[in-house]
Amino acid sequence: MDFSLSEEHRMLEDLVARFVHDELMPLEAAVLEREASGQGAHLTSDEKVPIDARAKELGLWGLDAPEEVGGTDLPTEAMIGVNIHMGRTVTPYTLPPDSPNLRMLMVAANEDQRDRYLAPYVQGGLISAIGISEPGAGSDPAAMVTRAVREGDEWIINGRKIWISRAADADFTILMAVTDKAKGARGGISAFLIDRDTPGFNVLRRIPMIGGTFTYEVALEDCRVPHANLLGSEGKGFAPMQVRLSTRRLQMVAWCIGMAERALEMMCDYAPERVTFGAPLADRQTIQWWVADAATRIRAARLLAYQTAWKLDQGEDVRTDVSMAKAYATEMAWEVLDHAMQTFGAMGMTKELPLQLMASQVRTMRIYDGPTEVHRWVVARDLLGLKR
Numbered sequence: 001m002d003f004s005l006s007e008e009h010r011m012l013e014d015l016v017a018r019f020v021h022d023e024l025m026p027l028e029a030a031v032l033e034r035e036a037s038g039q040g041a042h043l044t045s046d047e048k049v050p051i052d053a054r055a056k057e058l059g060l061w062g063l064d065a066p067e068e069v070g071g072t073d074l075p076t077e078a079m080i081g082v083n084i085h086m087g088r089t090v091t092p093y094t095l096p097p098d099s100p101n102l103r104m105l106m107v108a109a110n111e112d113q114r115d116r117y118l119a120p121y122v123q124g125g126l127i128s129a130i131g132i133s134e135p136g137a138g139s140d141p142a143a144m145v146t147r148a149v150r151e152g153d154e155w156i157i158n159g160r161k162i163w164i165s166r167a168a169d170a171d172f173t174i175l176m177a178v179t180d181k182a183k184g185a186r187g188g189i190s191a192f193l194i195d196r197d198t199p200g201f202n203v204l205r206r207i208p209m210i211g212g213t214f215t216y217e218v219a220l221e222d223c224r225v226p227h228a229n230l231l232g233s234e235g236k237g238f239a240p241m242q243v244r245l246s247t248r249r250l251q252m253v254a255w256c257i258g259m260a261e262r263a264l265e266m267m268c269d270y271a272p273e274r275v276t277f278g279a280p281l282a283d284r285q286t287i288q289w290w291v292a293d294a295a296t297r298i299r300a301a302r303l304l305a306y307q308t309a310w311k312l313d314q315g316e317d318v319r320t321d322v323s324m325a326k327a328y329a330t331e332m333a334w335e336v337l338d339h340a341m342q343t344f345g346a347m348g349m350t351k352e353l354p355l356q357l358m359a360s361q362v363r364t365m366r367i368y369d370g371p372t373e374v375h376r377w378v379v380a381r382d383l384l385g386l387k388r
Contacts, residue, residue, distance in 0.1 A: 003303075005081065012063075012074075013081040016095075019058060023051055024091040028354060031091050034212075036351040041092050041212025051093060052125060060095050062122040065102055069119040076247075076309040080254050084302075087258025090354045090361070092213075097121045099251060101128040101174060104244035108191065108232035117172060117193060129170035130244065131161035131218060138163075141176075141185040141238065146220060148177035148190060155179075155192060155230065157200070157223040163368075167216035168203050171196050174244075175220070180235055191237035193229040200224060211360035245369050246318065249326040252365045253305045256333035257298060259358045263333075263340035264294045266355070271343060281343065290339040297336070301329040320382040323375035326365075331372060333362045 005013070027047055035041040043051070055061060064079050065071025079099065086095065105118045120126050137143035146159025157177050167173060173194045180188030194201050200223030207215045232240050268291060271282040281287045308321040337359040341348035348355055366372050381387075 009078045009081060012078060013085065015058060016060065016082050016085045019055065019060060020085050020089050023054055024089045024093055027091045028089060031212075032351060032354065032357065035357060040208070040214060041090065041357060043092060048093070052096070055095055061125075062097065063095060064099055065097065065122040066106060066118075069114065070123045075313040076250065077306060077313055080250070080305050080309050083251050083254030084258040084261070087255030088262045090357045096125045098128065100244045100248040101130055103247045104130075104174060104191075104240045105231075107243050108237075108240035112228060113193065113231065126171040127166055127169050129164050129166045129173040131164050131167070131173055131175040132241065133161065133163045135160055135162050135217075141189060141241075144176065144178055144185075144189065146175075146177045147181070148179050148192065148225075150179075150227070153227045155225045155227060157192065157194075157220045157225060159220050160217065161220070162217045163207075163215045164218055165213070165215055167218055168206065173201070173218075174231060176237055176241060177220075183235060185238055187235045187238075189237045189241075190234050191231040191240060192225050193231050194223065194225055195229075198223060198225065209364060211364050212357060213361075213364070242319070246312070246322045248369050249322050250305065250309060250312075252369065253301065253308075253325045253329040256329040256362060256365065257301050257305065259362060260294060260298050260301070260333040260336040263337050263355060263358065264291065264298065266353075267291055267294070267340050267343050274345075287343060290343065294336045294339065297332045301325070301332050304328060320379055323370070323378040326370070327372045327375040327379070330362060330366045334359070334366065337362060 027043065030047070031041050031043070059072070062069075062071035063074045063082060064076070065073065067073045082095070086093075102118075102121065105113070105121065109118050121128060132141075134144060134146060137145065146157065146161065148155045148157045150156075155177075157175070159177065161175065164173070175192045175194050176189055177192060178184065178188055179190040182188065200221045202219045202221060204217045204219050207217065209215055231237065267287070271287050271291070272280050274281045304321075304325045308318050308325050311321060312318045337355055341355050341359065344353065344355065347353060350356070370378075
């Protein structure tokens with residue numbers, strides 16, 4: 001049993017670690033200041049453009065994209081280490097293109113769509129969004145009510161979507177809709193590619209979220225989409241959507257590991273220096289146990305992440321594994337960050353340190369792409385042999 005990474009993947013991790021240290025970490029102070037003033041945690045265009053250029057120069061674009069459209073075609077296993085390092089900073093930057101929607105396009109797009117969407121997404125730095133959740137339908141796709149009805153060579157879509165990241169800025173949105181009400185989630189949900197400024201695709205409002213981010217609510221009012229923009233087969237949108245969700249969930253697992261590792265390092269640096277009642281915090285059993293437990297749980301999460309990624313690369317069904325990993329890693333990071341903030345005392349409550357922003361981001365991850373409770377339910381049903 002070999003637990004070591006290949007030399008190629010270790011070199012990639014080192015490259016990403018340097019990129020994070022040299023390009024992203026120096027921007028944290030400005031990001032934290034914006035978030036503290038209510039502007040949200042974001043990069044300005046003046047900051048993002050040179051970072052994009054540097055990422056492209058280093059060969060960090062399209063890492064897991066197909067080679068035929070300009071990518072490197074790296075396996076999921078390699079992306080775990082990449083995302084662990086990306087998770088160590090609160091500077092909000094994604095190496096283009098965002099992997100979850102990329103993976104969905106890879107498994108569902110036809111040749112025409114690969115030319116019109118996949119290739120530009122990989123090569124041109126396009127922004128994408130995905131609309132799944134609805135005001136009355138979150139983790140339960142069977143409750144989805146947004147309808148798409150075919151009329152000749154077009155689909156007419158009506159409904160509402162919510163909690164969509166980047167909806168106002170996206171060049172295109174992957175939108176899930178019911179095309180056969182009788183079949184519902186079992187053969188009645190389809191995916192569509194909707195271009196920016198398509199008539200009937202209306203961004204209603206921007207919703208401020210904790211963690212310095214924003215999501216959007218969208219209304220679809222007689223939104224006409226060409227049949228050529230049906231992504232995958234009619235009624236078969238659920239499986240590609242699951243590929244997308246599994247990819248994001250594993251990303252979150254890796255990000256949580258990165259955040260927890262940084263929080264642990266901050267605790268280990270601070271505890272020996274901070275003296276209370278005549279002794280450094282490092283001498284206190286509570287701090288020692290927090291440090292020991294954090295290191296143990298981070299290692300467990302890392303092993304779980306890499307094993308799940310390896311199984312996914314082997315073509316195995318990893319739905320239960322992904323649920324285990326997301327539930328465990330998000331709860332682990334939440335606890336480690338909370339202990340780190342407690343270790344820093346009043347300073348840990350300030351918006352001058354990245355801990356509070358990381359904690360808020362992890363808090364959202366415990367809900368996004370399936371809350372912890374649903375993932376535990378998935379694992380339990382699998383183990384008990386209950387019907388999915």
